Amino acid sequence: MNLILLGEPGSGKGTQAEMLVKKLGLYYLQGGELAREWAEKDERIKKIVESGELIPEKEMTEFVRKYLEEKVPEGENILFEGFPRFIPQFEDYEKWLNSKGSKIDAVISLDMSEDAAIKRLSSRRVCENCGEVYNLITNPPPAPDRCKCGGRLVQRKDDNPDSIKVRFQYYRNNTKKLIDYLESQGRLIKVDADRPIQIIFDEILEKLGVDND
Ligand SMILES: [Zn+2]
Numbered sequence: 023m024n025l026i027l028l029g030e031p032g033s034g035k036g037t038q039a040e041m042l043v044k045k046l047g048l049y050y051l052q053g054g055e056l057a058r059e060w061a062e063k064d065e066r067i068k069k070i071v072e073s074g075e076l077i078p079e080k081e082m083t084e085f086v087r088k089y090l091e092e093k094v095p096e097g098e099n100i101l102f103e104g105f106p107r108f109i110p111q112f113e114d115y116e117k118w119l120n121s122k123g124s125k126i127d128a129v130i131s132l133d134m135s136e137d138a139a140i141k142r143l144s145s146r147r148v149c150e151n152c153g154e155v156y157n158l159i160t161n162p163p164p165a166p167d168r169c170k171c172g173g174r175l176v177q178r179k180d181d182n183p184d185s186i187k188v189r190f191q192y193y194r195n196n197t198k199k200l201i202d203y204l205e206s207q208g209r210l211i212k213v214d215a216d217r218p219i220q221i222i223f224d225e226i227l228e229k230l231g232v233d234n235d
Contacts, residue, residue, distance in 0.1 A: 023046060023048070023099050023127045023128070023230070024048075024099055024100050024101075024102075024119060024124060024125065024126050024127050025042065025046075025048065025100075025101045025102070025126075025127060025128050025129070025130065025230075026101075026102045026103075026106070026112075026115075026126060026128075026129045026130070027039050027042070027101065027102070027103040027129075027130050027132070028129060028130065028131045028132070028197060028200070028201055029131055029132030029133070029134065029215060030132075030134060030136065030139050030190065030193045030197070030198075031139060031143055031186065031189045031190065031193060032134070032138075032139030032140060032141075032142040032143035032146075032186075033132040033133070033134040033139055033142075033215045034132060034134075034142070034160070034215050034219065034222065035103050035104065035132055036052070036103065036155065037161070037219055038130075038132065038219070038222060038223060038226065039052070039101055039103040041219075041223050042101055042223075042226065043101050045227070045232070046099070046101075046232065047099070048098075048099050048100060048101040049094055049095075049098040049099065049100045049101070050100075050101050050103075051086075051089075051094070051100055051101070051102050051103070051105070052102075052103050052104050052105075053082075053086075053102070053103065053104030053105030053106075053107070054104045055104075056085065056086065056089060056105070057071050057077055057082070058071060060077075060085060071180065072179045072180060072185075073180075073185065073188065074180045074184070074185030074186070074187075074188035074189045074192075075188060075192065076107065076192050076196070079107075079108050079110065079111060082105070082111070083106075083110075083111050083114050083115075086105060086115070087114070087118060090118065096122070097122075097124075102115070106200065107192075107196050107197045107200065108196050108197075108199075108200060109199060109200050109203050111200075112200055112204075128211055128230055129204050129209055129210055129211065130210075130211045130212075130213060130226055130229075130230075131201050131204075131205075131210050131211065131212050131213070132213055132215035132222070133212055133213065133214050133215055133216075134214075134215040134216050135216065136190060138216050139190075140186060140190070141159070142157060142159060142160065143181055143186050144181065144183065144186065145157050145158040145159045145160075146158075146177065146178065146181050147163065147167075147175040147176065147177060148175065148176060148177070148178050149169035149171060149173040149174070149175055150173050150174045150175070150176055151169060151171055151172070151173025151174070152169060152171045152173055154169050154170065154171065154173075156169070156175060160219070163175055211226070211229045211230070213225050213226055213229070
């Protein structure tokens with residue numbers, strides 16, 4: 023089953039993605055992670071990512087296509103999160119899957135108010151050492167500013183208030199259009215994301231028609 027998980031910044035996409043990947047045995051690809059990986063090797067991309075802006079659409083599509091060809095074992099079922107963000111990106115990805123004899127089985131959208139999402143984002147902390155992600159509200163660390171591995175917890179550079187604002191603007195101008203487009207085509211599974219993690223997860227599985235035992 024190939025899935026795409028959409029939702030605004032702070033809607034809990036990463037958490038739900040990890041649970042789905044584990045439950046369904048999917049290959050997990052995270053658009054933001056791929057962009058950050060790329061940024062480490064490219065100053066220009068690094069500046070874009072740290073400002074909270076998005077990598078130009080066509081460049082990102084091309085980067086992802088190469089990544090899929092070179093790094094993802096053929097025939098893997100993929101869960102994509104944070105990509106595609108634009109209608110043409112979605113269409114390109116779907117074409118790529120179709121060319122491999124595969125398809126997008128479902129697109130899930132995590133719905134949340136912008137206020138709630140901003141509150142969640144500003145509470146996010148990442149371990150400098152192992153990369154573990156915490157949230158001071160929904161998933162607090164064992165001790166303030168300390169990871170379970172002992173590493174120091176920091177805010178991601180693009181989680182500062184200015185970057186958050188930019189990311190929401192991008193979301194409204196781009197991903198929101200993709201979501202509306204998929205909804206108009208009857209291809210969107212919408213889930214209210216302002217609820218406890220397990221309840222959201224159970225509803226996603228139910229809507230996918232997956233047995234949850
Ligand atoms: Zn750690």
